[in-house]
Amino acid sequence: MNAQPDFTTAFQDEIPNYRAVTDGISSLSARGARVRVTHPRSAWVNELEERFDVLTSLRRGWDGYAGVPVSFTCAQFAANLIERLYTRAxxxxxxxxxxxxxxxxxxxxxxxxVEVDVLGPYDVVAYRADLLNDSEDEIEIQTDFTELSEWIAALATERVELQEQAGG
Structure with a gap:
């Protein structure tokens, strides 16, 4: 017997790839084309994977006081941010x-x-000190990380000429 339930899960009709229970088990079309969404991992994320594991596994009081381990959601957002900021340089x-x-x-x-405090998902405070020009900047970021990305790109810029001009 192939009895079908008379109920549906909430929001099923809002899911674009949902097919009625009368369809087969596969959501693939007859032609069998497959589209996969991969999660590319930058060299930075690969390099830092073990460090993320350590930070999320710290024991309570790790700092000699009441320090708690880095929250998983904070670490996950930081890893995603690092992935987006990645540059080989x-x-x-x-x-x-x-x-x-x-x-x-x-x-x-x-x-x-450059110091980037990841307080939680989409809650970031970034600080930059330019030691050549003796200037400092601070930005609070919730959604647009463009300026932070520009800061990271500037880190990769060799500033030999500026050092010579500054007498360094």
Whole structure:
């Protein structure tokens, strides 16, 4: 007997690839074409995978006080952010746990210090110090990471000429 239930799951009709229960088990069309969405992983994410595991597995009090491990959601968003910021011209950032379960990404090179506090998904505060020009910037980011991406690109820029002009 092939009895079909008289109910459907909530929002089924809003799912574009949902087919009625009378269809076969496969959602593939008759031609059998398959489209796969891969999750590319940058060299940075591959390099930092073990560090993410360590930071999310820290014991309570890891800092000698009441530090908690980095939350999984914070680490997952940080990994996605790192994936989007990736450039072959730079080394991976340093991952630093914060006592409250958040984390920081750090780069210190080419006379720049860039620190990115990942407080949670779409809740980021970034700080940049330009050591050549003795200037500092801070941005709070929820959705548009363009400026942060530009900061990371600037990290990859050799600033020899600027160092010579500054007398360095």
């Amino acid at each position: 730079l080394p991976a950032p340093q991952l630093v746990p914060m006592a409250n379960g958040t984390m920081r990404l750090e780069w210190h090179m080419n006379e720049f210090d």
